[in-house]
Amino acid sequence: xxxxxxxxxxxxxxxxxxxxxxxxxxxxxxxxxxxxxxxxxxxxxxxxxxxxxxxxxxxxxxxxxxxxxxxxxxxxxxxxxxxxxxxxxxxxxxxx
Amino acid sequence: xxxxxxxxxxxxxxxxxxxxxxxxxxxxxxxxxxxxxxxxxxxxxxxxxxxxxxxxxxxxxxxxxxxxxxxxxxxxxxxxxxxxxxxxxxxxxxxxxxxxxxxxxxxxxxxxxxxxxxxxxxxxxxxxxxxxxxxxxxxxxxxxxxxxxxxxxxxxxxxxxxxxxxxxxxxxxxxxxxxxxxxxxxx
Numbered sequence: 001x002x003x004x005x006x007x008x009x010x011x012x013x014x015x016x017x018x019x020x021x022x023x024x025x026x027x028x029x030x031x032x033x034x035x036x037x038x039x040x041x042x043x044x045x046x047x048x049x050x051x052x053x054x055x056x057x058x059x060x061x062x063x064x065x066x067x068x069x070x071x072x073x074x075x076x077x078x079x080x081x082x083x084x085x086x087x088x089x090x091x092x093x094x095x096x
Numbered sequence: 097x098x099x100x101x102x103x104x105x106x107x108x109x110x111x112x113x114x115x116x117x118x119x120x121x122x123x124x125x126x127x128x129x130x131x132x133x134x135x136x137x138x139x140x141x142x143x144x145x146x147x148x149x150x151x152x153x154x155x156x157x158x159x160x161x162x163x164x165x166x167x168x169x170x171x172x173x174x175x176x177x178x179x180x181x182x183x184x185x186x187x188x189x190x191x192x193x194x195x196x197x198x199x200x201x202x203x204x205x206x207x208x209x210x211x212x213x214x215x216x217x218x219x220x221x222x223x224x225x226x227x228x229x230x231x232x233x234x235x236x237x238x239x240x241x242x243x244x245x246x247x248x249x250x251x252x253x254x255x256x257x258x259x260x261x262x263x264x265x266x267x268x269x270x271x272x273x274x275x276x277x278x279x280x281x282x283x
Contacts (some may be wrong), residue, residue, distance in 0.1 A: 001263055002231050008212040009131060009232045015207040016198075017128045026115035026122075029144070033151050034111060 107154055114154075118147050121164050125138045128168050129239040131228050133175060135194040136201070142178070146171040168233075168280055169243040172225060176244065179221060223258040226251050 062070040097105075097113075099120075105113035125146060129139035148168050157166055195217050199209040216224060225244065229235045230251075237255075241248040 001259055004212055005216065005227065005262065006231050008210050008216075009228065011207065011210075012131065012202065012213060013127050015202055015205045016127060016130060017201070017205075018123045018130075020119065020122050023115055024118055026118045026147075027111055029147065030111040030114040030118070031152060033148050034109065037152060039221075 100159070103154075103157065103163060107157075113152065116152075119161065121167055124164055125171060127177070128228075128233075129171055130198070131232070132172065132221070132225050133264055134198065134224075136197060137194065138175075138178075138221060142171055142174055145174050145178075165235075165243075168229075172229075172244055175221070175225075185272065211266055211269050212262065214269075215262040218265060219258055219261060223254050223261070226254045227258045227262075230255050 059070070062073070097116075099117070102113045102117050106117060122143065126139050126143045129142050130136055131138050134144070146167060149169060153170070157163070161169075195214075198217075217226070219227070226240050229240045229243065230237070235243070237248050237251050240251045244251075255272050
């Protein structure tokens, strides 16, 4: 049965014609996709820098205007983040 | 320029190197996709989507597997994703239509659309893909498991069950073909 499947697929492969476009078509496709990828990369970098600046400026405003709130947030985050990480890790191990 | 040099140039962003690599592998890729999808239109669309994905991921290609194997890994995953998104395989009428198109294409070249091909076309994609990869392209169960991201045991059972289904379907076709003949003899 297995050899019959392989033989039939091989016959199919040999008799099935595929039209292959010329090299220029492939190059054109590559160039336009590369352009799209570059645009996407530039957009992502801009978004990353922008969100970084927003977070940084919010942090600076908090430090200079409401230092107490800033300190509380820092304390809560530095205690809760390791706990959350530990709980997530344990959940992943029990799911395995 | 050999394949390795072409890949290195492609990694540096050389569009001509990419184009040569794609052109050299295009027929292989489309033929693989036609066998897996049993649908020439989807196969050509997926081949193009695979090339675009390959452009994005070329830096991740480590050269361990052949470039063509890497391409069909991407193509298979693209196809599995597209099934999940669009539920392409549920459209039975269209699938039949495409099967007939393939049939016609073969018959126009005086080749027969065999019962084995018909049985393979009736299998679901998640069974047909591992069968084609295992018994036509000769990949090991472990390689297929890595390629399509499922456990080796699952690949083995899908291949095994798929072969049984093909055998069953062929027996059914054979019985159906013999039935009118027996009637004729009796009358």
